[in-house]
Amino acid sequence: MVRLEFMGMDFTCVYESLTDAKFPPKDCLLPLISKLLGYAIVAASTTVKLPQIMKIIQHKSVRGLSVLAFEMEVVGYTIALAYCLHKGLPFSAYGELAFLLIQAIILVATIYYFSPRVGNFTWIRALLYCGLAPTILAGKIDPLLFEALYASQHAIFFFARVPQIWENFKNKSTGELSFLTSFMNSLGSIVRVFTSLQEKAPTSVVMGSVVGILTNGAILSQIIMYQKPPKKEKKKD
DSSP states (O other): OOOOEETTEEOHHHHHHHHTTOOOOHHHHHHHHHHHHHHHHHHHHTTTTHHHHHHHHHHTOOTTOOHHHHHHHHHHHHHHHHHHHHHTOOGGGTTHHHHHHHHHHHHHHHHHHHSSOOOHHHHHHHHHHHHHHHHHHTTOSOHHHHHHHHHHHHHHHHHHHHHHHHHHHHHTSOTTOOHHHHHHHHHHHHHHHHHHHHTTOOHHHHHHHHHHHHHHHHHHHHHHHTOOOOOOOOOOO
16 A cells, blocks of 8 residues: 655645545544644645734834843744744644744844834843853753743733733724734734644643734734724715
């Protein structure tokens, strides 16, 4: 029997079932769907933050955006990616983190560039990250500290969203936040819960996606709620 495998995905069982005019069994179909969705998330993640970056560049404004929120997001992605690499999880289970981290760094740099004023403390935070990130990504830290960092990663992502959610609530506006980026973040978190469970990822990984659903969903709902209706043009007499 010839096995039909591609990029870690086994199509043999599905092919045999369909050849016999039968619906593939759950134990055969769900892992394949999980892999396909995992790679779909990775592919989509290559552009997920581009709408937000382009909106800032287009309007030359960071109105309503919390700098600290996006900085903490970079830290969270760094820890999450380092942990998944350290645990040896399959690429389809975490690959989007690499692309999200790169885009998050570009996004923070864009926010710095278009911010009216960037204080010394902001540059100190940036330099501190540049100094520590390579060590964390290389996994050259104590295993217990690694576990502690990853456990704190959920709190980091949660509190990365809180300043932005509060900013939106306070201003009753979401400023330059991109609906498309927020929607893709929310959808990605939902799908990632399913794929993580199928890949038998650690519970901490699954919980990270659940936190993503809650926080990204809150921001997405604010964008919809605070969206201003288009102004109607007055008819000339």
